[in-house]
Amino acid sequence: MHIDARDLDNNSIIEGDICIVGAGAAGISMAMEWNHSKHKVILLEGGGFEYDDRVQELYTGKTTGIPYFPLKAIRLHYFGGTTGHWAGFCSTFDEIDFKKRDWVPHSGWPINRKDLDPFYARAHPIIDLGPYEYDAAYWMKQYPNSKPLPLDEKIVWNKMWQFSPPTRFGTKYRDAIVQSKNIHLYTYANVVDIRANDPVTAIREVTVKNYAGKQHTIKAKYFVLACCSVQNARLLLASNQQTAKGLGNDHDLVGRFFMEHLEMKSAELWLAQPDALQFYMWETLGTTKPRAELAISEAQQAEHKILNGTASLVPLSQGRKSRAFIDMYRNEKNKTDFGQFRDTSQHVDPKDAPKDLSYMLHTRIEQSPNPNSRVTLDTEKDSLGMPRASLNWDLIPLEKRSMRKIYEIIGQELGRASKGRIRLLDYLREEQDMTWPKSTGGGWHHMGTTRMSSDPKQGVVDADCKIHSLNNLFVAGSSCFATAAAPNPTLTLIALTLRLSDHVKKLMG
Amino acid sequence: MLGVPFIAGCSHKPVNAAIDQPPFLMHIMDKKSIMETGKQYIGMVPQESSSSTLESLLTEKMDISRSTPPEKVHEHFDALSTADFKANRTIIIDGWVLSTTEARQCALFSLVEV
Numbered sequence: 145m146h147i148d149a150r151d152l153d154n155n156s157i158i159e160g161d162i163c164i165v166g167a168g169a170a171g172i173s174m175a176m177e178w179n180h181s182k183h184k185v186i187l188l189e190g191g192g193f194e195y196d197d198r199v200q201e202l203y204t205g206k207t208t209g210i211p212y213f214p215l216k217a218i219r220l221h222y223f224g225g226t227t228g229h230w231a232g233f234c235s236t237f238d239e240i241d242f243k244k245r246d247w248v249p250h251s252g253w254p255i256n257r258k259d260l261d262p263f264y265a266r267a268h269p270i271i272d273l274g275p276y277e278y279d280a281a282y283w284m285k286q287y288p289n290s291k292p293l294p295l296d297e298k299i300v301w302n303k304m305w306q307f308s309p310p311t312r313f314g315t316k317y318r319d320a321i322v323q324s325k326n327i328h329l330y331t332y333a334n335v336v337d338i339r340a341n342d343p344v345t346a347i348r349e350v351t352v353k354n355y356a357g358k359q360h361t362i363k364a365k366y367f368v369l370a371c372c373s374v375q376n377a378r379l380l381l382a383s384n385q386q387t388a389k390g391l392g393n394d395h396d397l398v399g400r401f402f403m404e405h406l407e408m409k410s411a412e413l414w415l416a417q418p419d420a421l422q423f424y425m426w427e428t429l430g431t432t433k434p435r436a437e438l439a440i441s442e443a444q445q446a447e448h449k450i451l452n453g454t455a456s457l458v459p460l461s462q463g464r465k466s467r468a469f470i471d472m473y474r475n476e477k478n479k480t481d482f483g484q485f486r487d488t489s490q491h492v493d494p495k496d497a498p499k500d501l502s503y504m505l506h507t508r509i510e511q512s513p514n515p516n517s518r519v520t521l522d523t524e525k526d527s528l529g530m531p532r533a534s535l536n537w538d539l540i541p542l543e544k545r546s547m548r549k550i551y552e553i554i555g556q557e558l559g560r561a562s563k564g565r566i567r568l569l570d571y572l573r574e575e576q577d578m579t580w581p582k583s584t585g586g587g588w589h590h591m592g593t594t595r596m597s598s599d600p601k602q603g604v605v606d607a608d609c610k611i612h613s614l615n616n617l618f619v620a621g622s623s624c625f626a627t628a629a630a631p632n633p634t635l636t637l638i639a640l641t642l643r644l645s646d647h648v649k650k651l652m653g
Numbered sequence: 654m655l656g657v658p659f660i661a662g663c664s665h666k667p668v669n670a671a672i673d674q675p676p677f678l679m680h681i682m683d684k685k686s687i688m689e690t691g692k693q694y695i696g697m698v699p700q701e702s703s704s705s706t707l708e709s710l711l712t713e714k715m716d717i718s719r720s721t722p723p724e725k726v727h728e729h730f731d732a733l734s735t736a737d738f739k740a741n742r743t744i745i746i747d748g749w750v751l752s753t754t755e756a757r758q759c760a761l762f763s764l765v766e767v
Contacts, residue, residue: 555743555750556741556743556750559735559737559738559751560735562731562734565677565681566749566750567749568750570748575745
């Protein structure tokens, strides 16, 4: 069922069993789990079904610290959310990503990889992926002519990615939700305030507004914030009429630990013999399109005390020409066409794949959880009266040291295998140089800000994604991540959301 | 007796021409780059700044004479490089992650191939 909140009588009161705030990957995934159930699901989306700049403008904010993309551009504020421009990269977190690592401050989740496995499998059809298989050996059997580099897997291993088409949630799930009898989707329903009961132990209602001047109240037994890392934090901080620091923020953690993936060109690989390296290339292996990236083993990460990251490969001629993400997307124009660059790629028959002697290696590495990398409220307010978000993106030397070491390790392995040599790009050559080049940029992956911990002094949500101090407020999505891991976040945030959904279902009975 | 002092860094051609030719790097680097790499190695490891020292270090595991075929020499240094990588005897020069052996070969090249 769909209702345009601009058309409702002003000050309408809407009631349901569960209220999900945000209709992006997390919100829609959760809502669909409740479709055809006996429960009334309120799904609130601030925008409409199409891009609307007046709504998108609500996401404008400030950035400080390491130069970052404009906040208006990094997320999409309409039904389907940021899936409107994601590129579809999917892989699972590693076991080490959930562990406490003494060389990574604030690391460790209260859940482990096994807790997510069943939900990863359930997430696959949601974003149109192939079989739930991420073992390189499986894909080598599927494509026996495509061989990985002969490296010691105890040191450098092949981490597999699959590619969603990419699934645009706004297209795929619109009809199901609009036609649903128990999911009530309200568009143009921007949540601007959350109100709790008097002891501030449970949420009573949320307030929504739109630019048509309408304001409404939504009441429910359970509430789930699913608006992405920046907006989830912004909403909690701005809901400060009852507690000055905002909701769920007793220990000043809401908004902190904003994490990105550093995604940068980092090194050149020069081979002894030309090779197409199809195992590491896009679009060259059948319709499921898996691809390997070079990953560093858990033992090596522990020995060298480095972060988790991977290296992807593109032919050097292509890699040298490509611009850094931070340069491509400096202005506020949303990259609504970002996903297209994969759609126009040609399928290459493996026997026709060109053999290159040299490749550019591109890093994707987790950012260490850092309390100074954070979302706060700006003094400026948006047109609905809500304080805008301000992001301070901060990095620490561990990230750069880890990047350099990753390529040292890969270089040693390639040399040991007599396969090639690595040359670090200039910004990684000086061991003592901890400055960041102008090409430093993220992957548009927003994580942390309502991080997970069983200790309320270390996290905003508990192991079930419930805000510690509030009985009926949950958070869905990557803002719950305690660490960022190496892969793109979408598959994992959907898996975590499905787990949350199952938990809330048990609570509802 | 007139003594001629030994001048540190005095360069002489190695006994076999293939000693200062790092097999892998010769495929991907031009002579200028090999020379530059070699000079940087010497700057980083000044105690190995003479051609005689470098040649001695490079040939300590194999008898190489003037008549040793170049392919045998290349094979030997390939194997040494691989062993270096296995044992983490590596060095980063100008961004290149190199084996100690090939870095020494570059250094020798920079001294003798003027």
